[in-house]
Amino acid sequence: MALVEAVGVRKSFGHTEVLKGIDLEVERGEVVCLLGPSGAGKSTFLRCVNHLETIDAGRIWVDGVPVGFRSANGKLYELREREAAHQRRDVGMVFQRFNLFPHRTALENVMEGPVQVLGRDRAEVRAEALALLERVGLAEKASSYPAQLSGGQQQRVAIARALAMKPKLMLFDEPTSALDPELVGEVLDVMTSLAREGMTMIVVTHEIGFARSVADRVVFLVDGAVVETGSPADVLDNPRQPRTRQFLAKVL
Amino acid sequence: MASDLRTAEEAPSSELVVVPLRHPWRWVSGAVILLVIAGLGWAMSGAAIQWEDVPGFFTHPVMLEGLLNTIVLAVAAQGGAILLGVVIALMRLSANPVARWFAVGYIWLFRGLPVLLQILIWFNLALVFQNISIPMLFSVPTNVVMTAFVAALLGLGLNESAYMAEIVRAGLSSVDSGQTEAAKSIGMTPFTTLRRVVLPQAMRVIIPPTGNNFINMIKGTSMASVIAFLELIHAANNISSRNLEIMETLFAAAAWYLVMVSLASIGQHYLERAYGPR
Ligand SMILES: Nc1ncnc2c1ncn2[C@@H]1O[C@H](COP(=O)(O)OP(=O)(O)OP(=O)(O)O)[C@@H](O)[C@H]1O
Ligand SMILES: [Mg+2]
Numbered sequence: 001m002a003l004v005e006a007v008g009v010r011k012s013f014g015h016t017e018v019l020k021g022i023d024l025e026v027e028r029g030e031v032v033c034l035l036g037p038s039g040a041g042k043s044t045f046l047r048c049v050n051h052l053e054t055i056d057a058g059r060i061w062v063d064g065v066p067v068g069f070r071s072a073n074g075k076l077y078e079l080r081e082r083e084a085a086h087q088r089r090d091v092g093m094v095f096q097r098f099n100l101f102p103h104r105t106a107l108e109n110v111m112e113g114p115v116q117v118l119g120r121d122r123a124e125v126r127a128e129a130l131a132l133l134e135r136v137g138l139a140e141k142a143s144s145y146p147a148q149l150s151g152g153q154q155q156r157v158a159i160a161r162a163l164a165m166k167p168k169l170m171l172f173d174e175p176t177s178a179l180d181p182e183l184v185g186e187v188l189d190v191m192t193s194l195a196r197e198g199m200t201m202i203v204v205t206h207e208i209g210f211a212r213s214v215a216d217r218v219v220f221l222v223d224g225a226v227v228e229t230g231s232p233a234d235v236l237d238n239p240r241q242p243r244t245r246q247f248l249a250k251v252l
Numbered sequence: 253m254a255s256d257l258r259t260a261e262e263a264p265s266s267e268l269v270v271v272p273l274r275h276p277w278r279w280v281s282g283a284v285i286l287l288v289i290a291g292l293g294w295a296m297s298g299a300a301i302q303w304e305d306v307p308g309f310f311t312h313p314v315m316l317e318g319l320l321n322t323i324v325l326a327v328a329a330q331g332g333a334i335l336l337g338v339v340i341a342l343m344r345l346s347a348n349p350v351a352r353w354f355a356v357g358y359i360w361l362f363r364g365l366p367v368l369l370q371i372l373i374w375f376n377l378a379l380v381f382q383n384i385s386i387p388m389l390f391s392v393p394t395n396v397v398m399t400a401f402v403a404a405l406l407g408l409g410l411n412e413s414a415y416m417a418e419i420v421r422a423g424l425s426s427v428d429s430g431q432t433e434a435a436k437s438i439g440m441t442p443f444t445t446l447r448r449v450v451l452p453q454a455m456r457v458i459i460p461p462t463g464n465n466f467i468n469m470i471k472g473t474s475m476a477s478v479i480a481f482l483e484l485i486h487a488a489n490n491i492s493s494r495n496l497e498i499m500e501t502l503f504a505a506a507a508w509y510l511v512m513v514s515l516a517s518i519g520q521h522y523l524e525r526a527y528g529p530r
Contacts, residue, residue: 088438113439
């Protein structure tokens with residue numbers, strides 16, 4: 001079974017249907033880039049995978065577990081918020097606006113999950129967190145507060161914070177869209193090496209270059225539906241759908 | 253004229269005499285203020301007050317007992333109000349409409365009535381309810397439970413909790429929703445999210461008005477004197493009823509209020525710094 005399986009996912013806000021039956025599979029170790037125009041529902045879909053939104057119809061499985069539900073005696077029971085929190089441990093998420101905890105240092109941000117959520121030993125977690133900061137190139141910024149870091153540095157701390165939970169799956173929602181152009185590269189580099197190490201990733205991005213070089217598969221979303229999917233070479237260089245062509249003409 | 257200006261502009265600035273701006277009115281208003289203060293001081297010294305007795309009243313055992321009671325009452329009422337305020341604020345923000353409406357009604361009631369009235373109502377509760385009971389669990393006579401301290405605590409604390417609920421709600425709402433999402437995304441439960449992420453950031457908004465309210469609370473305890481609770485004012489009255497030095501004892505009480513309020517202000521300053529922006 002694929003690590004992520006989404007079947008017929010529908011989601012409405014009020015009377016507007018934002019996701020109109022999305023089917024998507026992501027294999028273990030696969031990197032899938034989600035492209036599409038603004039308002040297509042890319043963020044909403046990612047948020048559904050992490051159960052930050054509840055879906056109205058369809059089902060999402062992550063590693064065989066139905067997101068937002070517990071299955072017992074052939075029935076699916078909707079989870080309480082506490083139980084949903086437990087499910088989210090396995091899925092890391094990186095946001096467009098970083099969302100680091102401003103009242104904690106970079107190191108404390110990274111340690112927060114393992115210590116507070118998993119209840120692990122502080123000293124042990126500290127060593128791991130320092131190693132993670134090292135990995136994203138920020139060992140010397142461990143005791144800096146987010147406000148003292150550049151956008152690119154904050155986003156790399158945010159990636160380290162998500163990795164500290166040892167997730168099976170990483171979700172990235174336009175991780176470089178809020179960055180100055182000269183800072184985009186450092187974040188994409190971290191993501192690229194993460195992909196090379198075999199992390200399963202779903203990445204919403206407008207960085208076509210990243211999608212081309214790192215993604216195993218590109219999924220093109222318009223108006224809440226998948227219009228085209230395939231290898232980066234197929235979708236980016238020989239788009240079959242007019243909507244895909246229009247969009248690519250604008251961003252390339 | 254024009255040629256004068258030009259020469260002034262062209263001349264090297266070092267050769268010009270610089271005339272600083274004068275502030276004659278600062279001198280005048282400053283002098284007036286000092287005069288008023290001197291006049292007040294002169295009036296005070298001429299007043300029929302036995303100044304030398306004030307220090308004695310300041311440390312009088314009854315005054316000290318009143319001081320202790322005032323502190324206990326203020327701290328207990330404020331502490332309880334903070335806890336209750338958090339609960340009411342969470343109800344106010346909850347998804348449960350019944351809880352929301354309860355919170356709105358609670359704030360409307362306890363903020364809407366004068367504290368003095370609330371204290372009197374609690375103190376006189378025995379007139380209408382002889383026993384306080386939960387059927388089959390316990391029952392106690394109201395006049396045993398509802399001491400002056402308890403009545404004052406309820407009157408001051410419940411009123412304050414309504415204000416605290418609004419302060420806490422404003423604080424919680426001030427925290428960006430991205431913070432809650434980030435906390436959720438690393439698997440935090442709602443309670444941990446509140447405790448580790450939202451509340452610490454809300455503190456920056458919550459502390460300044462809470463400090464102000466606590467200062468008001470310290471002074472507000474004086475209302476408990478009407479139900480003969482031995483706080484500072486009642487203590488002052490007790491002392492002066494024997495020696496008739498009413499002003500002297502009141503001044504001694506006033507000095508204690510200023511001491512307490514000053515200490516509270518200092519504490520607030522340090523708290524604000526501890527939770528201040530990084
Ligand atoms: N909480 C919400 N309440 C109401 N409408 C929402 C909410 N979240 C998203 N929407 C709407 O759903 C639609 C899809 O939003 P979404 O954020 O998923 O788009 P997106 O593909 O991520 O776009 P962008 O590239 O601009 O981030 C938009 O029309 C948006 O206005
Ligand atoms: Mg988006």
